[in-house]
Amino acid sequence: MKTKGEKTKQFIIEQSAVLFNKKGMAGTSVSDVMAATKLAKGGIYGNFDSKEDLCRAVFDYLMERLTANITSRLADKATHKEKLFALLDHYNDIGPISVAGGCPMLNFGTEADDTDPLMKEKVANAIKLSQARIARIVSAGIAAGEFADTVHPQTFAVKMFAMFEGAVLISKMFDNNSQMKIITKLLKEEIESFSL
Structure with missing residues:
Protein backbone atom coordinates (compact mmCIF):
# COMPACT_ATOMS: atom_id res chain seq x y z
CA MET A 1 0.00 0.00 0.00
CA LYS A 2 1.34 3.40 -0.98
CA THR A 3 2.04 6.08 1.58
CA LYS A 4 0.37 9.48 1.30
CA GLY A 5 3.63 10.92 -0.06
CA GLU A 6 3.91 8.18 -2.70
CA LYS A 7 0.28 8.76 -3.72
CA THR A 8 0.89 12.51 -4.05
CA LYS A 9 4.01 11.92 -6.13
CA GLN A 10 2.11 9.53 -8.42
CA PHE A 11 -0.76 12.03 -8.71
CA ILE A 12 1.66 14.77 -9.81
CA SER A 50 13.64 19.75 -9.84
CA LYS A 51 11.48 20.10 -12.92
CA GLU A 52 13.98 17.82 -14.71
CA ASP A 53 13.44 15.18 -12.01
CA LEU A 54 9.69 15.39 -12.63
CA CYS A 55 10.24 15.17 -16.41
CA ARG A 56 12.20 11.94 -15.99
CA ALA A 57 9.51 10.47 -13.75
CA VAL A 58 6.84 11.46 -16.29
CA PHE A 59 8.80 9.82 -19.10
CA ASP A 60 9.13 6.59 -17.07
CA TYR A 61 5.39 6.66 -16.36
CA LEU A 62 4.47 7.22 -20.02
CA MET A 63 6.80 4.41 -21.12
CA GLU A 64 5.35 2.04 -18.51
CA ARG A 65 1.85 2.77 -19.84
CA LEU A 66 2.95 2.34 -23.46
CA THR A 67 4.76 -0.93 -22.68
CA ALA A 68 1.80 -2.31 -20.72
CA ASN A 69 -0.57 -1.43 -23.57
CA ILE A 70 1.63 -3.15 -26.15
CA THR A 71 2.21 -6.19 -23.92
CA SER A 72 -1.52 -6.68 -23.47
CA ARG A 73 -2.11 -6.39 -27.23
CA LEU A 74 0.48 -9.06 -27.96
CA ALA A 75 -0.38 -11.43 -25.10
CA ASP A 76 -3.18 -13.38 -26.79
CA LYS A 77 -1.53 -13.69 -30.20
CA ALA A 78 -0.73 -17.29 -31.07
CA THR A 79 1.95 -16.77 -33.72
CA HIS A 80 4.93 -14.48 -33.98
CA LYS A 81 3.57 -13.00 -37.20
CA GLU A 82 0.36 -12.13 -35.35
CA LYS A 83 2.45 -10.46 -32.63
CA LEU A 84 4.29 -8.29 -35.17
CA PHE A 85 1.02 -7.43 -36.88
CA ALA A 86 -0.57 -6.55 -33.52
CA LEU A 87 2.37 -4.27 -32.73
CA LEU A 88 1.92 -2.52 -36.08
CA ASP A 89 -1.83 -2.30 -35.52
CA HIS A 90 -1.18 -0.64 -32.16
CA TYR A 91 0.59 2.22 -33.90
CA ASN A 92 -1.88 2.27 -36.78
CA ASP A 93 -4.87 2.39 -34.43
CA ILE A 94 -3.59 5.31 -32.41
CA GLY A 95 -3.28 7.35 -35.59
CA PRO A 96 -2.00 10.83 -34.84
CA ILE A 97 -2.08 9.95 -31.10
CA SER A 98 -2.99 13.51 -30.37
CA VAL A 99 -4.92 12.87 -27.18
CA ALA A 100 -1.82 11.98 -25.16
CA GLY A 101 0.50 14.16 -27.21
CA GLY A 102 2.22 11.47 -29.25
CA CYS A 103 5.01 8.99 -28.65
CA PRO A 104 7.06 9.89 -25.55
CA MET A 105 10.26 8.51 -27.10
CA LEU A 106 9.87 10.84 -30.05
CA ASN A 107 8.74 13.85 -28.02
CA PHE A 108 11.22 13.66 -25.17
CA GLY A 109 14.05 12.42 -27.38
CA THR A 110 13.79 15.30 -29.82
CA GLU A 111 13.99 17.81 -27.01
CA ALA A 112 16.61 16.05 -24.85
CA ASP A 113 19.14 15.15 -27.54
CA ASP A 114 21.21 18.30 -26.98
CA THR A 115 19.93 19.59 -23.65
CA ASP A 116 19.52 16.80 -21.09
CA PRO A 117 22.05 13.93 -21.12
CA LEU A 118 20.15 11.91 -18.49
CA MET A 119 16.87 12.15 -20.40
CA LYS A 120 18.70 11.37 -23.64
CA GLU A 121 20.03 8.20 -22.02
CA LYS A 122 16.53 7.25 -20.79
CA VAL A 123 15.07 7.69 -24.27
CA ALA A 124 17.96 5.78 -25.88
CA ASN A 125 17.34 2.89 -23.48
CA ALA A 126 13.61 2.93 -24.27
CA ILE A 127 14.41 2.78 -27.99
CA LYS A 128 16.78 -0.14 -27.42
CA LEU A 129 14.11 -2.00 -25.44
CA SER A 130 11.50 -1.35 -28.14
CA GLN A 131 13.81 -2.60 -30.86
CA ALA A 132 14.80 -5.59 -28.71
CA ARG A 133 11.11 -6.55 -28.36
CA ILE A 134 10.76 -6.67 -32.15
CA ALA A 135 14.03 -8.58 -32.56
CA ARG A 136 12.95 -11.14 -29.91
CA ILE A 137 9.67 -11.75 -31.72
CA VAL A 138 11.47 -12.24 -35.05
CA SER A 139 14.11 -14.51 -33.46
CA ALA A 140 11.42 -16.59 -31.78
CA GLY A 141 9.56 -16.82 -35.09
CA ILE A 142 12.69 -18.10 -36.81
CA ALA A 143 13.28 -20.63 -34.01
CA ALA A 144 9.64 -21.80 -34.27
CA GLY A 145 9.93 -22.24 -38.03
CA GLU A 146 7.45 -19.45 -38.74
CA PHE A 147 9.98 -17.11 -40.36
CA ALA A 148 12.76 -17.75 -42.86
CA ASP A 149 16.23 -17.68 -41.34
CA THR A 150 17.28 -15.20 -44.02
CA VAL A 151 15.74 -12.31 -42.06
CA HIS A 152 18.12 -10.62 -39.61
CA PRO A 153 16.14 -9.92 -36.40
CA GLN A 154 18.12 -6.87 -35.21
CA THR A 155 18.26 -5.24 -38.63
CA PHE A 156 14.55 -5.74 -39.19
CA ALA A 157 13.83 -4.40 -35.69
CA VAL A 158 15.74 -1.17 -36.39
CA LYS A 159 13.95 -0.77 -39.72
CA MET A 160 10.47 -1.46 -38.34
CA PHE A 161 10.96 0.81 -35.33
CA ALA A 162 12.38 3.69 -37.39
CA MET A 163 9.59 3.41 -39.95
CA PHE A 164 6.71 3.49 -37.49
CA GLU A 165 8.27 6.20 -35.31
CA GLY A 166 8.77 8.31 -38.44
CA ALA A 167 5.16 7.64 -39.38
CA VAL A 168 4.06 8.77 -35.89
CA LEU A 169 5.80 12.10 -36.46
CA ILE A 170 4.24 12.50 -39.91
CA SER A 171 0.80 11.55 -38.55
CA LYS A 172 1.10 14.27 -35.92
CA MET A 173 2.21 16.87 -38.45
CA PHE A 174 -0.66 16.12 -40.84
CA ASP A 175 -3.25 15.29 -38.15
CA ASN A 176 -4.12 12.03 -39.88
CA ASN A 177 -2.70 8.54 -40.11
CA SER A 178 -2.85 8.01 -43.87
CA GLN A 179 0.93 7.67 -44.14
CA MET A 180 1.01 5.45 -41.05
CA LYS A 181 -1.35 3.11 -42.92
CA ILE A 182 1.09 3.02 -45.85
CA ILE A 183 4.01 2.18 -43.54
CA THR A 184 1.97 -0.47 -41.73
CA LYS A 185 0.99 -2.06 -45.06
CA LEU A 186 4.59 -2.08 -46.32
CA LEU A 187 5.90 -3.65 -43.12
CA LYS A 188 3.14 -6.27 -43.09
CA GLU A 189 4.00 -7.15 -46.69
CA GLU A 190 7.65 -7.56 -45.71
CA ILE A 191 6.70 -9.77 -42.77
CA GLU A 192 4.54 -11.88 -45.10
CA SER A 193 7.51 -12.18 -47.46
CA PHE A 194 9.69 -13.90 -44.85
CA SER A 195 6.85 -15.91 -43.27
CA LEU A 196 6.88 -19.65 -44.03
Missing part, protein backbone atom coordinates in the same frame (compact mmCIF):
# COMPACT_ATOMS: atom_id res chain seq x y z
CA ILE A 13 3.23 12.46 -12.40
CA GLU A 14 -0.14 11.37 -13.79
CA GLN A 15 -1.57 14.89 -13.92
CA SER A 16 1.48 16.34 -15.65
CA ALA A 17 2.16 13.46 -18.07
CA VAL A 18 0.04 14.77 -20.96
CA LEU A 19 1.25 18.32 -20.30
CA PHE A 20 4.91 17.38 -20.72
CA ASN A 21 4.21 15.03 -23.62
CA LYS A 22 2.27 17.72 -25.50
CA LYS A 23 4.06 20.93 -24.55
CA GLY A 24 7.54 19.51 -24.04
CA MET A 25 9.96 19.80 -21.18
CA ALA A 26 10.92 23.41 -21.88
CA GLY A 27 7.35 24.41 -22.81
CA THR A 28 5.80 23.09 -19.60
CA SER A 29 6.29 25.36 -16.62
CA VAL A 30 6.00 24.52 -12.95
CA SER A 31 2.98 26.88 -12.98
CA ASP A 32 1.37 24.58 -15.57
CA VAL A 33 1.97 21.60 -13.28
CA MET A 34 0.58 23.57 -10.31
CA ALA A 35 -2.57 24.41 -12.32
CA ALA A 36 -3.04 20.78 -13.40
CA THR A 37 -2.52 19.36 -9.91
CA LYS A 38 -4.01 22.24 -7.86
CA LEU A 39 -0.89 22.02 -5.68
CA ALA A 40 1.37 24.82 -4.52
CA LYS A 41 4.96 25.06 -5.70
CA GLY A 42 6.08 23.56 -2.40
CA GLY A 43 3.84 20.57 -3.07
CA ILE A 44 5.61 19.96 -6.36
CA TYR A 45 9.15 20.55 -5.11
CA GLY A 46 8.44 18.64 -1.92
CA ASN A 47 8.11 15.55 -4.11
CA PHE A 48 10.64 16.26 -6.87
CA ASP A 49 14.12 17.77 -6.64
Whole structure:
Protein backbone atom coordinates (compact mmCIF):
# COMPACT_ATOMS: atom_id res chain seq x y z
CA MET A 1 0.00 0.00 0.00
CA LYS A 2 1.34 3.40 -0.98
CA THR A 3 2.04 6.08 1.58
CA LYS A 4 0.37 9.48 1.30
CA GLY A 5 3.63 10.92 -0.06
CA GLU A 6 3.91 8.18 -2.70
CA LYS A 7 0.28 8.76 -3.72
CA THR A 8 0.89 12.51 -4.05
CA LYS A 9 4.01 11.92 -6.13
CA GLN A 10 2.11 9.53 -8.42
CA PHE A 11 -0.76 12.03 -8.71
CA ILE A 12 1.66 14.77 -9.81
CA ILE A 13 3.23 12.46 -12.40
CA GLU A 14 -0.14 11.37 -13.79
CA GLN A 15 -1.57 14.89 -13.92
CA SER A 16 1.48 16.34 -15.65
CA ALA A 17 2.16 13.46 -18.07
CA VAL A 18 0.04 14.77 -20.96
CA LEU A 19 1.25 18.32 -20.30
CA PHE A 20 4.91 17.38 -20.72
CA ASN A 21 4.21 15.03 -23.62
CA LYS A 22 2.27 17.72 -25.50
CA LYS A 23 4.06 20.93 -24.55
CA GLY A 24 7.54 19.51 -24.04
CA MET A 25 9.96 19.80 -21.18
CA ALA A 26 10.92 23.41 -21.88
CA GLY A 27 7.35 24.41 -22.81
CA THR A 28 5.80 23.09 -19.60
CA SER A 29 6.29 25.36 -16.62
CA VAL A 30 6.00 24.52 -12.95
CA SER A 31 2.98 26.88 -12.98
CA ASP A 32 1.37 24.58 -15.57
CA VAL A 33 1.97 21.60 -13.28
CA MET A 34 0.58 23.57 -10.31
CA ALA A 35 -2.57 24.41 -12.32
CA ALA A 36 -3.04 20.78 -13.40
CA THR A 37 -2.52 19.36 -9.91
CA LYS A 38 -4.01 22.24 -7.86
CA LEU A 39 -0.89 22.02 -5.68
CA ALA A 40 1.37 24.82 -4.52
CA LYS A 41 4.96 25.06 -5.70
CA GLY A 42 6.08 23.56 -2.40
CA GLY A 43 3.84 20.57 -3.07
CA ILE A 44 5.61 19.96 -6.36
CA TYR A 45 9.15 20.55 -5.11
CA GLY A 46 8.44 18.64 -1.92
CA ASN A 47 8.11 15.55 -4.11
CA PHE A 48 10.64 16.26 -6.87
CA ASP A 49 14.12 17.77 -6.64
CA SER A 50 13.64 19.75 -9.84
CA LYS A 51 11.48 20.10 -12.92
CA GLU A 52 13.98 17.82 -14.71
CA ASP A 53 13.44 15.18 -12.01
CA LEU A 54 9.69 15.39 -12.63
CA CYS A 55 10.24 15.17 -16.41
CA ARG A 56 12.20 11.94 -15.99
CA ALA A 57 9.51 10.47 -13.75
CA VAL A 58 6.84 11.46 -16.29
CA PHE A 59 8.80 9.82 -19.10
CA ASP A 60 9.13 6.59 -17.07
CA TYR A 61 5.39 6.66 -16.36
CA LEU A 62 4.47 7.22 -20.02
CA MET A 63 6.80 4.41 -21.12
CA GLU A 64 5.35 2.04 -18.51
CA ARG A 65 1.85 2.77 -19.84
CA LEU A 66 2.95 2.34 -23.46
CA THR A 67 4.76 -0.93 -22.68
CA ALA A 68 1.80 -2.31 -20.72
CA ASN A 69 -0.57 -1.43 -23.57
CA ILE A 70 1.63 -3.15 -26.15
CA THR A 71 2.21 -6.19 -23.92
CA SER A 72 -1.52 -6.68 -23.47
CA ARG A 73 -2.11 -6.39 -27.23
CA LEU A 74 0.48 -9.06 -27.96
CA ALA A 75 -0.38 -11.43 -25.10
CA ASP A 76 -3.18 -13.38 -26.79
CA LYS A 77 -1.53 -13.69 -30.20
CA ALA A 78 -0.73 -17.29 -31.07
CA THR A 79 1.95 -16.77 -33.72
CA HIS A 80 4.93 -14.48 -33.98
CA LYS A 81 3.57 -13.00 -37.20
CA GLU A 82 0.36 -12.13 -35.35
CA LYS A 83 2.45 -10.46 -32.63
CA LEU A 84 4.29 -8.29 -35.17
CA PHE A 85 1.02 -7.43 -36.88
CA ALA A 86 -0.57 -6.55 -33.52
CA LEU A 87 2.37 -4.27 -32.73
CA LEU A 88 1.92 -2.52 -36.08
CA ASP A 89 -1.83 -2.30 -35.52
CA HIS A 90 -1.18 -0.64 -32.16
CA TYR A 91 0.59 2.22 -33.90
CA ASN A 92 -1.88 2.27 -36.78
CA ASP A 93 -4.87 2.39 -34.43
CA ILE A 94 -3.59 5.31 -32.41
CA GLY A 95 -3.28 7.35 -35.59
CA PRO A 96 -2.00 10.83 -34.84
CA ILE A 97 -2.08 9.95 -31.10
CA SER A 98 -2.99 13.51 -30.37
CA VAL A 99 -4.92 12.87 -27.18
CA ALA A 100 -1.82 11.98 -25.16
CA GLY A 101 0.50 14.16 -27.21
CA GLY A 102 2.22 11.47 -29.25
CA CYS A 103 5.01 8.99 -28.65
CA PRO A 104 7.06 9.89 -25.55
CA MET A 105 10.26 8.51 -27.10
CA LEU A 106 9.87 10.84 -30.05
CA ASN A 107 8.74 13.85 -28.02
CA PHE A 108 11.22 13.66 -25.17
CA GLY A 109 14.05 12.42 -27.38
CA THR A 110 13.79 15.30 -29.82
CA GLU A 111 13.99 17.81 -27.01
CA ALA A 112 16.61 16.05 -24.85
CA ASP A 113 19.14 15.15 -27.54
CA ASP A 114 21.21 18.30 -26.98
CA THR A 115 19.93 19.59 -23.65
CA ASP A 116 19.52 16.80 -21.09
CA PRO A 117 22.05 13.93 -21.12
CA LEU A 118 20.15 11.91 -18.49
CA MET A 119 16.87 12.15 -20.40
CA LYS A 120 18.70 11.37 -23.64
CA GLU A 121 20.03 8.20 -22.02
CA LYS A 122 16.53 7.25 -20.79
CA VAL A 123 15.07 7.69 -24.27
CA ALA A 124 17.96 5.78 -25.88
CA ASN A 125 17.34 2.89 -23.48
CA ALA A 126 13.61 2.93 -24.27
CA ILE A 127 14.41 2.78 -27.99
CA LYS A 128 16.78 -0.14 -27.42
CA LEU A 129 14.11 -2.00 -25.44
CA SER A 130 11.50 -1.35 -28.14
CA GLN A 131 13.81 -2.60 -30.86
CA ALA A 132 14.80 -5.59 -28.71
CA ARG A 133 11.11 -6.55 -28.36
CA ILE A 134 10.76 -6.67 -32.15
CA ALA A 135 14.03 -8.58 -32.56
CA ARG A 136 12.95 -11.14 -29.91
CA ILE A 137 9.67 -11.75 -31.72
CA VAL A 138 11.47 -12.24 -35.05
CA SER A 139 14.11 -14.51 -33.46
CA ALA A 140 11.42 -16.59 -31.78
CA GLY A 141 9.56 -16.82 -35.09
CA ILE A 142 12.69 -18.10 -36.81
CA ALA A 143 13.28 -20.63 -34.01
CA ALA A 144 9.64 -21.80 -34.27
CA GLY A 145 9.93 -22.24 -38.03
CA GLU A 146 7.45 -19.45 -38.74
CA PHE A 147 9.98 -17.11 -40.36
CA ALA A 148 12.76 -17.75 -42.86
CA ASP A 149 16.23 -17.68 -41.34
CA THR A 150 17.28 -15.20 -44.02
CA VAL A 151 15.74 -12.31 -42.06
CA HIS A 152 18.12 -10.62 -39.61
CA PRO A 153 16.14 -9.92 -36.40
CA GLN A 154 18.12 -6.87 -35.21
CA THR A 155 18.26 -5.24 -38.63
CA PHE A 156 14.55 -5.74 -39.19
CA ALA A 157 13.83 -4.40 -35.69
CA VAL A 158 15.74 -1.17 -36.39
CA LYS A 159 13.95 -0.77 -39.72
CA MET A 160 10.47 -1.46 -38.34
CA PHE A 161 10.96 0.81 -35.33
CA ALA A 162 12.38 3.69 -37.39
CA MET A 163 9.59 3.41 -39.95
CA PHE A 164 6.71 3.49 -37.49
CA GLU A 165 8.27 6.20 -35.31
CA GLY A 166 8.77 8.31 -38.44
CA ALA A 167 5.16 7.64 -39.38
CA VAL A 168 4.06 8.77 -35.89
CA LEU A 169 5.80 12.10 -36.46
CA ILE A 170 4.24 12.50 -39.91
CA SER A 171 0.80 11.55 -38.55
CA LYS A 172 1.10 14.27 -35.92
CA MET A 173 2.21 16.87 -38.45
CA PHE A 174 -0.66 16.12 -40.84
CA ASP A 175 -3.25 15.29 -38.15
CA ASN A 176 -4.12 12.03 -39.88
CA ASN A 177 -2.70 8.54 -40.11
CA SER A 178 -2.85 8.01 -43.87
CA GLN A 179 0.93 7.67 -44.14
CA MET A 180 1.01 5.45 -41.05
CA LYS A 181 -1.35 3.11 -42.92
CA ILE A 182 1.09 3.02 -45.85
CA ILE A 183 4.01 2.18 -43.54
CA THR A 184 1.97 -0.47 -41.73
CA LYS A 185 0.99 -2.06 -45.06
CA LEU A 186 4.59 -2.08 -46.32
CA LEU A 187 5.90 -3.65 -43.12
CA LYS A 188 3.14 -6.27 -43.09
CA GLU A 189 4.00 -7.15 -46.69
CA GLU A 190 7.65 -7.56 -45.71
CA ILE A 191 6.70 -9.77 -42.77
CA GLU A 192 4.54 -11.88 -45.10
CA SER A 193 7.51 -12.18 -47.46
CA PHE A 194 9.69 -13.90 -44.85
CA SER A 195 6.85 -15.91 -43.27
CA LEU A 196 6.88 -19.65 -44.03
